[in-house]
Amino acid sequence: MAHPVDPSPPGHPGGASEGVCPITIFFDGKPISAQPGDTVASALYRCGVRIFSRSFKYHRPRGLLCGSGHCPNCLMTVDGIPNVRTCITRVHDGQKVRHQNATPSLENDWLSVSGFFSWLMPVGFYYKTFTHPLVWRGVEPLIRKVAGLGEVSPEPAADAGSESHPEHGSTGAGPAYAHIFWHTEVAVVGGGPAGLLAALQAARSGGRVVLIDDQPELGGHLRFQGKGRHSGEWVMPDGQDLSGLSGPDLARKMAEQVVKEPRIRVLQDSTCFGLYEGRLLGVLQKLAGGQRTANGSPSAGHSQALERLIYLRTQRLVVATGAYEALPLFENNDLPGVMLRSAAQRLAHLHGVQPGKRAVIVSEQADGGPVAADLKVAGVEIEAVIPRRELVSALGRKHIKGIRTTRGDLACDLLVLEGDRVPDAGLIAQAGGSLRWEEGQRAFLPGEMPPFVTVVGEAAGIQPNPEAPLPGPCSKKTFVCVCEDVTVKDLCDAVQEGFDHIQTLKRYSTVTMGPCQGRMCQLSSIAVCARQTGRAMEQTGTTTSRPPTLPISLGSLAGPRHHPVRRTPLHPCHEALGCTWMDMGDWKRPHHYPAPAAEPGASGHGATPAHTSTSHSHHLPTFVEAEYRAVRERVGIIDVSTLGRLDVRGKDAPKLLDKVYTNRLSDMKLGRVRHAALCDEAGILLDDGTVSRLAEDHYFITTSTGNIEFVQQWLEWWMAGAGWCVHVTNVTGGLAAVNVAGPKARETLAGLTGTSLETAAFPYMNCRQADVGGVPCLMLRIGFVGETGWELHFPAEYGEYLWDLVMKEGQPFGIGAFGVETQRLLRLEKKHVIVGVDTDATSNPMDADMAWVAKLDKEDFIGKAAILRFQARLATGQSERLVGFVMEDDSVPLDGSAVVHGGRPAGRVTSCRFSPSIGRGIGLAWIPSALAHAGRHFSIHVNGQLGQARVTFQPFYDPEGKRLRM
Amino acid sequence: MQLFSHERMWRSHELKSRYDAVIIGAGVHGLATAYYLGKDHGLRDVALLEKSYLGAGNSGRNTAIVRANYRTAEGVAFYDASLKLYEEMSSELGWNVLLNQCGHLTLAHTDSAINGLRVRAETNRFLGVDSRIIGPDEIHKLVPTLDLSRRPRYPILAALYHPPGGIIRHDAVVWGYARACDRMGIEIHPFTEAVGIRMDGQSVSGVVTNRGEISTRVVANCTAGWASKVCQMVRVPLPIVTYPLQACVTEPLKPFLDKVIVSATLHVYVNQTDRGELVIGAEIDPYQSYSMKSTLPTLEQMATYTLELFPQLHGVKVLRQWAGICDMTPDFAPIISGVESLKGFYLDVGWGTYGFKAGPIAGRCLASLIATGETPKLIAPFSLSRFRQDRLVGEKAAAAVSH
Ligand SMILES: Cc1cc2nc3c(=O)[nH]c(=O)nc-3n(C[C@H](O)[C@H](O)[C@H](O)COP(=O)(O)OP(=O)(O)OC[C@H]3O[C@@H](n4cnc5c(N)ncnc54)[C@H](O)[C@@H]3O)c2cc1C
Numbered sequence A: 001m002a003h004p005v006d007p008s009p010p011g012h013p014g015g016a017s018e019g020v021c022p023i024t025i026f027f028d029g030k031p032i033s034a035q036p037g038d039t040v041a042s043a044l045y046r047c048g049v050r051i052f053s054r055s056f057k058y059h060r061p062r063g064l065l066c067g068s069g070h071c072p073n074c075l076m077t078v079d080g081i082p083n084v085r086t087c088i089t090r091v092h093d094g095q096k097v098r099h100q101n102a103t104p105s106l107e108n109d110w111l112s113v114s115g116f117f118s119w120l121m122p123v124g125f126y127y128k129t130f131t132h133p134l135v136w137r138g139v140e141p142l143i144r145k146v147a148g149l150g151e152v153s154p155e156p157a158a159d160a161g162s163e164s165h166p167e168h169g170s171t172g173a174g175p176a177y178a179h180i181f182w183h184t185e186v187a188v189v190g191g192g193p194a195g196l197l198a199a200l201q202a203a204r205s206g207g208r209v210v211l212i213d214d215q216p217e218l219g220g221h222l223r224f225q226g227k228g229r230h231s232g233e234w235v236m237p238d239g240q241d242l243s244g245l246s247g248p249d250l251a252r253k254m255a256e257q258v259v260k261e262p263r264i265r266v267l268q269d270s271t272c273f274g275l276y277e278g279r280l281l282g283v284l285q286k287l288a289g290g291q292r293t294a295n296g297s298p299s300a301g302h303s304q305a306l307e308r309l310i311y312l313r314t315q316r317l318v319v320a321t322g323a324y325e326a327l328p329l330f331e332n333n334d335l336p337g338v339m340l341r342s343a344a345q346r347l348a349h350l351h352g353v354q355p356g357k358r359a360v361i362v363s364e365q366a367d368g369g370p371v372a373a374d375l376k377v378a379g380v381e382i383e384a385v386i387p388r389r390e391l392v393s394a395l396g397r398k399h400i401k402g403i404r405t406t407r408g409d410l411a412c413d414l415l416v417l418e419g420d421r422v423p424d425a426g427l428i429a430q431a432g433g434s435l436r437w438e439e440g441q442r443a444f445l446p447g448e449m450p451p452f453v454t455v456v457g458e459a460a461g462i463q464p465n466p467e468a469p470l471p472g473p474c475s476k477k478t479f480v481c482v483c484e485d486v487t488v489k490d491l492c493d494a495v496q497e498g499f500d501h502i503q504t505l506k507r508y509s510t511v512t513m514g515p516c517q518g519r520m521c522q523l524s525s526i527a528v529c530a531r532q533t534g535r536a537m538e539q540t541g542t543t544t545s546r547p548p549t550l551p552i553s554l555g556s557l558a559g560p561r562h563h564p565v566r567r568t569p570l571h572p573c574h575e576a577l578g579c580t581w582m583d584m585g586d587w588k589r590p591h592h593y594p595a596p597a598a599e600p601g602a603s604g605h606g607a608t609p610a611h612t613s614t615s616h617s618h619h620l621p622t623f624v625e626a627e628y629r630a631v632r633e634r635v636g637i638i639d640v641s642t643l644g645r646l647d648v649r650g651k652d653a654p655k656l657l658d659k660v661y662t663n664r665l666s667d668m669k670l671g672r673v674r675h676a677a678l679c680d681e682a683g684i685l686l687d688d689g690t691v692s693r694l695a696e697d698h699y700f701i702t703t704s705t706g707n708i709e710f711v712q713q714w715l716e717w718w719m720a721g722a723g724w725c726v727h728v729t730n731v732t733g734g735l736a737a738v739n740v741a742g743p744k745a746r747e748t749l750a751g752l753t754g755t756s757l758e759t760a761a762f763p764y765m766n767c768r769q770a771d772v773g774g775v776p777c778l779m780l781r782i783g784f785v786g787e788t789g790w791e792l793h794f795p796a797e798y799g800e801y802l803w804d805l806v807m808k809e810g811q812p813f814g815i816g817a818f819g820v821e822t823q824r825l826l827r828l829e830k831k832h833v834i835v836g837v838d839t840d841a842t843s844n845p846m847d848a849d850m851a852w853v854a855k856l857d858k859e860d861f862i863g864k865a866a867i868l869r870f871q872a873r874l875a876t877g878q879s880e881r882l883v884g885f886v887m888e889d890d891s892v893p894l895d896g897s898a899v900v901h902g903g904r905p906a907g908r909v910t911s912c913r914f915s916p917s918i919g920r921g922i923g924l925a926w927i928p929s930a931l932a933h934a935g936r937h938f939s940i941h942v943n944g945q946l947g948q949a950r951v952t953f954q955p956f957y958d959p960e961g962k963r964l965r966m
Numbered sequence B: 001m002q003l004f005s006h007e008r009m010w011r012s013h014e015l016k017s018r019y020d021a022v023i024i025g026a027g028v029h030g031l032a033t034a035y036y037l038g039k040d041h042g043l044r045d046v047a048l049l050e051k052s053y054l055g056a057g058n059s060g061r062n063t064a065i066v067r068a069n070y071r072t073a074e075g076v077a078f079y080d081a082s083l084k085l086y087e088e089m090s091s092e093l094g095w096n097v098l099l100n101q102c103g104h105l106t107l108a109h110t111d112s113a114i115n116g117l118r119v120r121a122e123t124n125r126f127l128g129v130d131s132r133i134i135g136p137d138e139i140h141k142l143v144p145t146l147d148l149s150r151r152p153r154y155p156i157l158a159a160l161y162h163p164p165g166g167i168i169r170h171d172a173v174v175w176g177y178a179r180a181c182d183r184m185g186i187e188i189h190p191f192t193e194a195v196g197i198r199m200d201g202q203s204v205s206g207v208v209t210n211r212g213e214i215s216t217r218v219v220a221n222c223t224a225g226w227a228s229k230v231c232q233m234v235r236v237p238l239p240i241v242t243y244p245l246q247a248c249v250t251e252p253l254k255p256f257l258d259k260v261i262v263s264a265t266l267h268v269y270v271n272q273t274d275r276g277e278l279v280i281g282a283e284i285d286p287y288q289s290y291s292m293k294s295t296l297p298t299l300e301q302m303a304t305y306t307l308e309l310f311p312q313l314h315g316v317k318v319l320r321q322w323a324g325i326c327d328m329t330p331d332f333a334p335i336i337s338g339v340e341s342l343k344g345f346y347l348d349v350g351w352g353t354y355g356f357k358a359g360p361i362a363g364r365c366l367a368s369l370i371a372t373g374e375t376p377k378l379i380a381p382f383s384l385s386r387f388r389q390d391r392l393v394g395e396k397a398a399a400a401v402s403h
């Protein structure tokens, strides 16, 4: 419709639109001028746009209906964001608005033909048709194609929230979405007169109040009322009598008082979308001045967020959400030009737009009530005022041309309806309050409330809705639900088919499931259901109100997304060496370091493992080779600061550890270290690590990297209620750690410490508190990688210093840093199991060949009973076992490959690498225990073929463990 | 023509004083069990008791992902059999359950995740289930809207692609089964709560309901999140704890995504329905509860991780969020069996976050167990006694977030 730009009606009463500076927005590419204070919808309406959308199913034309963000009719794509309610979205210069769900245009939508066949698509259409799978497979993609409303860019760029986005990271402009956490004594939701009064009263009685209102100005419905005197007595808590003022003046005066009150914090443009457990309110605030660029990020110069999600905890809640209007039922009630009173008033009063030329008003008041006066002032001719019961249908195809009444036809281009007032009870239901049907008011009203909730104003009670006959069960063009194109007939048919409970009726017909969240259709669908089933409204009941009460964007919910990256205190040292990083949980760890310069091109920067290839190469990558040689032949150093560390103290510490760990730890001598494992009650391995005894009542525990929080909680869980004196402290963040290992490890460290490192003084599996290079360290002599070595734990702040010192000291011995990949190979050669890599949520120590961790003669410990059963089962041969294996051929299966027995998968490889010391692929695998005998062969699936592997229970490297003890 | 007939889907009945079998819980599992009792075994004197409306439990709250690419041989065979039954369901019931086998991708963001997927791919292939590991290029071809760049905190490295996986309309399954049961003469009793179970020595003898008492020799517990409460009535302890699981749905969009995307690292999964809505699911809540209230932190988490995968969705709005309560077993595998100590009492529970897809086969096997007394091979690994015998099944890695 290439409408000329309508001039504003003369002498319009609007206050907000009197600005000058012109704004241009683009509608489907066409420039349109708007006024400050306009919403997108009011600007478009002023320019003659009447069809704002096409309906979901039948593509029927739809115009402005509620004007207050409560229906699906004005959804458009604004600045790239789909499904934006244009009637509550303010304009800004350069804004790009596009229509949705219509091709080629809203005026002429090819798919609107589906409307003519709507009789062919009764309720439950898809369930009853295309039952043949092949037919459905053909039809389904077509249905998909035409479904949906707005469109989003297929490009995964354009992220407005992410901190790592280059646009935000460097320029200092914040992300578009913020989160903030508040608490208050009283939260008042709704800034109409009832909410304003409640806020003032609460503040007067000394409480801190947060007042939440979704409009740009306070005053609620008073703002868009006519200049006439507002009825009712209005005495403020301070005694000031405001009775007799006009609606807008009353709103202004009350708002002034609220704003002046220091104990009230006002959140304008803010929607409270949910009440969650623990009296938590979700509030979404649109921030002033926020303008989007096409990618949703704040436009240049805006460093603040556009939208802010407030997590608001409150002691008391006042619900003053008022009532909204729902669409009455009559034929063609969805035609553009059919408008609820709120929309007409807002257009006229807030935006100075003439809603039409010739109106019929549906009202129970003979003179049409205040809206008639309002329309007259806006220059609209009033054709007639009729009561609801006389209205039969709206006439017209793309826009209303007139109406049919019980007394004949009337011509008009605007039908203004006093809709059914519906108390806005979404939050009330979420609060756990009940709703009861009040026949006198013809509405569901709050019943019993939890003690912290008060409901005031129209949310608590309304002027009675008129009683109007429901349309007959065959009304095919009477829409109950404009979101989903559900008609009265659809509902009646569904009830007849047995969907006669409001919950099943909702799911079958999809009524109340659309973008309006049931605002337009809840009441009338209940009424239809009640009539068809012969039940009362009360019995029929309402559907569950689920948050959010208004649609909230994923961006706002996600907020500025901080994805923590944990870096060890030695991070800069690895960076300086040019390592390749890998993620391990939140941590960054060096996967490997570049190979020495002698072998160029092997640095493997950014190299990630070959994920989709089908087998490992049977040569070591050069970088691993070099790191491996350093450890096995000279000395290597690895950052193990990511290990979890717990400090456990107290006189009952031995008791706790004996109960929780499978080993016996109470009899450890001071200065000793033990490997220890944790199991759950079912004997499943949870974690392993080392336990060092530093004093009678003091242990130092390491856990695997990802498990620290879990182990801490596990210990705390088991001491809860025991009345023991134990303190478990997570000291992971405070400590750096390195492991220095290799034949030259002793020489390297000896130069840095006065503590003797000779085996006689400091044997394997012992620990000492020592001074290393002036840094207080806890040294554990352990041997994960199979060489003489020490794990040093020391204060994080000395991290880089000590690393550099050890590197310098080790240089004459040829020290080399090694990463996670080499460490995994080194430990695999020792056949050390990594819990969580080689075991899973069903593995127990017996089957995992770790029987030594469980001291079965110990009194009792978590998992003992189950482990005893597992032990007994070992003999029966009815389980899976974790075994070491050596490949008999050149292949090196990938981790995760299947073990095959009798042509079926019978197990899996958990770790496998090429072993330089064996010259073959070695690994760990779960296999049927029937096969788990040293020297037996089994098959592994490699690259489409079966590779032969041989079982071994010995470590592959230094089986006697001599090197560890040297 | 069915399209224009408005015949009732299922009729209402007075509760009789005795039935051959009583099934507690009319979710997909209870309904499937009744359906197969009638269809395969001609047992039609059966009452299905549902304390609320039909589909009020998880069967009406789930995200309806169906697939067979599990990790253990037992799991794969079982879920594959279920998927096959779903494939035939629309024509068998004469009722379209809107099965859409659009393909299912489980993303890996770390090396170790890739290894976990490889275990599944290998087992799947040996058992004839189409599933394989693919790299970023192929992922991009299948899901061009996915962010495969290095921007996310955990970039996507690979995926397990399972072409026959997809989504189904959960309510349609419930209604379709209910209608078929009704046509066979099986009685469906909504708003009928089992409040007690009568025992006669070592056997069940009846069920007490809010609408009166029933005598029967066979009672099946198909109550998912309430399973442990029903078992309390007969003092059969279950190794089950109940956790809420949440999901949300957005406003309808034009076609954006036609695969099911699952990321265990990010604890999120996303798909788009035929109506255009994006359905987003989370991992289970961190604490046990029977509450079906949804929470804001979980909604935030679902949004956050969805945007890690699809940053361009930041302006797309969430319409609704909800929760169901999930009956979790220690090994993420179900319990389908009789109970040694109580004759006539059967369990089909422990469905946790993943049981919708299993409804048809679980129901069929349980029906066969009830009718013949023989345990079908497919469910042999899932007996209650396995916990006493320490024979866990080990589906945690494949079932956790992946539903
Ligand atoms: C958010 C969410 C997403 C999920 N996503 C998936 C998915 O994508 N794929 C998948 O396969 N699974 C999924 N699941 C899991 C799946 O929904 C369930 O495992 C499955 O629906 C269980 O079916 P059921 O018939 O056993 O239980 P339900 O459908 O829960 O039925 C149990 C019924 O028992 C009734 N009941 C309880 N106590 C009594 C009593 N005393 N008397 C009478 N009736 C009683 C309840 O009202 C309920 O209707 C999801 C679950 C949730 C919550």
Ligand code: FES
Residues within 6 Å of the ligand: A063, A064, A065, A066, A067, A068, A069, A070, A071, A072, A073, A074, A075, A085, A086, A087, A088
């Ligand atoms: S007209 Fe905008 S939401 Fe109703």
